[in-house]
Amino acid sequence: MAKTLFDKIWEKHVVKNIEGGPSVLYIDKHFIHEVTSPQAFKGLEQRGLPVFRPKQVVATADHNVPTLNQHLPIKEELSRIQVQTLKDNCEKFGIELYGLGHPFQGIVHIIGPELGITQPGMTIVCGDSHTSTHGAFGAIAFGIGTSEVEMVLATQCLMQSKPKLMRINVDGELNKGVVSKDIILYIISQISASGATGYFVEYAGSAIRSLSMEGRMTICNMSIEMGARGGMIAPDETTFNYMQGRLFAPKGEEWDKAAEYWKTLYSDADAVFDRELNIRAEDIEPMITYGTNPGMGIGISGHVPELNEVAEKASFEKSLHYMGLQPGEVLKGHKVDYVFIGSCTNARIEDLRMVASFVKGKKKADNVEVWVVPGSKQVEKQAVEEGIDRIFEEAGFMLRQPGCSACLGMNEDKIPAGKYCISTSNRNFEGRQGPNARTMLASPLTAAAAAVTGVVTDVREMLQEQ
Amino acid sequence: MSKNINIITSTVVPIHIENIDTDQIIPARFLKATSREGFGKNLFRDWRYQSNDENQPKEDFVLNNPTYSGRILVAAKNFGCGSSREHAAWAIKDYGFDVVVSSFFADIFKNNALNNFLLPVTVSDAFLDKIFTAVEEDHTTEVEVNLPEQYIKILSAGEQESFDINSYKKTCLLNGYDDIDYLLSMKKEIEQFELQK
Numbered sequence: 001m002a003k004t005l006f007d008k009i010w011e012k013h014v015v016k017n018i019e020g021g022p023s024v025l026y027i028d029k030h031f032i033h034e035v036t037s038p039q040a041f042k043g044l045e046q047r048g049l050p051v052f053r054p055k056q057v058v059a060t061a062d063h064n065v066p067t068l069n070q071h072l073p074i075k076e077e078l079s080r081i082q083v084q085t086l087k088d089n090c091e092k093f094g095i096e097l098y099g100l101g102h103p104f105q106g107i108v109h110i111i112g113p114e115l116g117i118t119q120p121g122m123t124i125v126c127g128d129s130h131t132s133t134h135g136a137f138g139a140i141a142f143g144i145g146t147s148e149v150e151m152v153l154a155t156q157c158l159m160q161s162k163p164k165l166m167r168i169n170v171d172g173e174l175n176k177g178v179v180s181k182d183i184i185l186y187i188i189s190q191i192s193a194s195g196a197t198g199y200f201v202e203y204a205g206s207a208i209r210s211l212s213m214e215g216r217m218t219i220c221n222m223s224i225e226m227g228a229r230g231g232m233i234a235p236d237e238t239t240f241n242y243m244q245g246r247l248f249a250p251k252g253e254e255w256d257k258a259a260e261y262w263k264t265l266y267s268d269a270d271a272v273f274d275r276e277l278n279i280r281a282e283d284i285e286p287m288i289t290y291g292t293n294p295g296m297g298i299g300i301s302g303h304v305p306e307l308n309e310v311a312e313k314a315s316f317e318k319s320l321h322y323m324g325l326q327p328g329e330v331l332k333g334h335k336v337d338y339v340f341i342g343s344c345t346n347a348r349i350e351d352l353r354m355v356a357s358f359v360k361g362k363k364k365a366d367n368v369e370v371w372v373v374p375g376s377k378q379v380e381k382q383a384v385e386e387g388i389d390r391i392f393e394e395a396g397f398m399l400r401q402p403g404c405s406a407c408l409g410m411n412e413d414k415i416p417a418g419k420y421c422i423s424t425s426n427r428n429f430e431g432r433q434g435p436n437a438r439t440m441l442a443s444p445l446t447a448a449a450a451a452v453t454g455v456v457t458d459v460r461e462m463l464q465e466q
Numbered sequence: 467m468s469k470n471i472n473i474i475t476s477t478v479v480p481i482h483i484e485n486i487d488t489d490q491i492i493p494a495r496f497l498k499a500t501s502r503e504g505f506g507k508n509l510f511r512d513w514r515y516q517s518n519d520e521n522q523p524k525e526d527f528v529l530n531n532p533t534y535s536g537r538i539l540v541a542a543k544n545f546g547c548g549s550s551r552e553h554a555a556w557a558i559k560d561y562g563f564d565v566v567v568s569s570f571f572a573d574i575f576k577n578n579a580l581n582n583f584l585l586p587v588t589v590s591d592a593f594l595d596k597i598f599t600a601v602e603e604d605h606t607t608e609v610e611v612n613l614p615e616q617y618i619k620i621l622s623a624g625e626q627e628s629f630d631i632n633s634y635k636k637t638c639l640l641n642g643y644d645d646i647d648y649l650l651s652m653k654k655e656i657e658q659f660e661l662q663k
Binding site for chain 1: 483484485487489494498500543544548549551552553555571572573581634635648650652653659
């Protein structure tokens with residue numbers, strides 16, 4: 001029978017199907033971080049259990065770390081205790097930790113792929129909803145809660161019901177100035193912030209195939225923003241080229257054997273999906289969000305919907321009130337106070353290169369503060385080696401140290417109340433970047449353009465000038 | 467934390483807002499604890515208080531309105547979307563709710579709730595509207611959530627609807643079993659699976 005990519009991986013990991021219930025699913029790799037793991041370790045201790053397979057767990061500190069002066073002790077007491085607790089737990093339970101100061105430290109969804117830990121055909125979980133990122137390699141990867149973190153630590157398994165499957169095909173050529181972030185913001189704006197709840201999504205089509213691994217990770221990363229538990233893309237030569245030679249990727253004969261298996265990981269031609277969606281790449285323009293969920297996005301040349309264009313008026317009005325915007329308003333030309341380039345969505349080296357090549361020789365607008373937060377120590381190092389740090393310095397952009405930073409404002413990197421921030425992150429929820437902060441999600445390119453002009457800008461107009 | 471659920475009859479607290487994400491339920495800056503307790507006091511923190519100040523409650527927010535109370539939270543569709551933080555389920559449970567009713571739940575939130583004996587009940591849009599209307603008309607309206615029989619009933623109106631839950635999870639909730647208990651009982655099979663893999 002014809003199988004989907006998802007089916008092929010799922011079936012290989014089912015330990016047992018329970019009658020009338022979920023399946024017991026075996027997990028290959030488990031990433032943990034400081035925020036969603038302490039209660040899980042506490043649970044293990046209360047039950048007197050060890051970590052079942054510590055070698056299949058990798059830890060890093062990212063959500064709560066400062067992005068300046070990382071060599072100094074963390075000032076804020078609760079954050080310091082949380083990061084220390086992770087360190088203590090990793091020592092006690094024998095788990096590899098890439099903590100602060102380690103050359104591999106960084107955002108959990110950035111370091112997994114760049115170290116070659118993330119591989120096709122795997123089941124991967126983490127106590128973080130953006131675990132869907134790893135699906136870009138053709139893995140089943142999804143976010144879990146802390147009770148589930150405890151289950152995986154204790155047994156390397158989870159109880160999971162098989163989700164429905166959706167395929168989203170994006171075919172055609174992308175317009176100038178349109179990058180992978182715009183594709184995913186466009187998809188979410190089309191199917192809404194809940195449109196894929198209950199589904200796992202496979203992205204396919206020529207426009208997806210043409211993307212680099214970094215671009216594919218950006219797409220899979222935001223699957224959760226339309227409610228999908230995960231997103232995935234079948235591995236191909238782009239995937240193998242990215243992986244070859246990475247630290248934990250298989251080597252020599254083992255590589256050949258693994259690659260042979262990986263090449264079988266695709267949806268069969270006549271595989272059936274519960275839902276299928278077709279998108280024309282040509283229809284996508286640079287995107288920006290105006291509201292307080294990622295589904296509230298528009299093309300940069302468009303306008304905020306009119307009241308009569310929306311179904312749920314109360315939620316829409318609440319959202320616009322929070323954002324300080326009016327129905328029908330055009331965003332182009334709207335004042336911007338902050339630009340945040342970072343997060344597990346867009347803080348890879350390719351994102352930084354994209355921004356650097358655009359801003360080279362330009363300066364930021366006086367009214368804007370620009371933070372660039374690399375996704376990992378490795379990205380930071382590479383940026384310095386390539387001279388990207390100097391381009392940012394000359395442009396007046398502040399290059400900080402790796403972490404989740406202003407994506408969720410858990411550390412001190414918060415956007416002040418009432419201020420507008422163009423952000424390359426994944427969520428524009430109320431208060432996400434700080435109490436009463438106003439977030440507009442966009443691509444690194446659109447963010448860079450706003451940094452230079454100080455207002456919401458159609459980057460295509462600036463690309464024509466160049 | 468009560469470790470089983472059976473029949474719950476209570477007045478309800480209505481929040482008529484769609485797409486309530488877990489950042490609203492519990493903002494990230496309150497996720498720094500290393501234990502599961504005490505999150506209830508920061509439930510809906512930024513909707514509850516002005517300027518992050520506990521001495522300045524926002525009077526128009528339902529949790530600050532003494533008219534509404536109870537063990538059942540009712541919210542509009544796509545409840546619990548966004549971040550996977552289980553702290554959201556802990557905060558709702560810790561505040562004193564045992565049931566959340568909506569016409570649509572985000573997947574990760576639903577699992578987190580079930581793992582904490584907080585029952586997510588999915589009803590039709592029409593039935594959700596009936597609850598909102600009934601409570602709007604009379605805040606003392608009681609709702610019965612019956613897990614063994616799998617129905618939810620607006621007592622004054624006599625209106626009821628059945629809800630789905632998989633039989634494995636239902637048994638867990640009725641008896642206070644964890645998934646982890648089940649998985650631990652499977653250790654041998656898991657080790658066997660690893661050898662064959």
